[in-house]
Amino acid sequence: ISPHMKLNGLPANLAARSIVSLSHAELHVYGRTYHVVPSSEGISFENIIEGIQNCGIALIDLPYNDWKVKLTLQSSKKRSFE
Numbered sequence: 001i002s003p004h005m006k007l008n009g010l011p012a013n014l015a016a017r018s019i020v021s022l023s024h025a026e027l028h029v030y031g032r033t034y035h036v037v038p039s040s041e042g043i044s045f046e047n048i049i050e051g052i053q054n055c056g057i058a059l060i061d062l063p064y065n066d067w068k069v070k071l072t073l074q075s076s077k078k079r080s081f082e
Helices: 012-025 045-054 064-076
Strands: none
Touching: none
16 A cells, blocks of 8 residues: 555544434435535545554554565454454
8 A cells, every 4th residue: 555545535423424414404305315425635644644653653664565464463363353
C-alpha cells in the first residue's frame, strides 16, 4: 500500500447520523434513494499514519513481505487478537 494512496471512506457513525437527520428533516424521504458519500477527495495513508503518531502511538515501518510474515504468524496463534 502506498502511503500516498487516498482512502475515500465515510465513517459509519457519520453516515448513520446523516441518514437519521435526513429522515427527521424531510417528510418525503420514504420510498426514495439517497446516496451518503464523502464530500472530499479522501485522506492519504500518509496523513492517517501522521495522525496516529501524533496521538503518541509508535508505528514500525516494515517491508511488505516482512509485514506479511508477521501477520501470518500472529494470526496463526491461539487468541491472536489479545
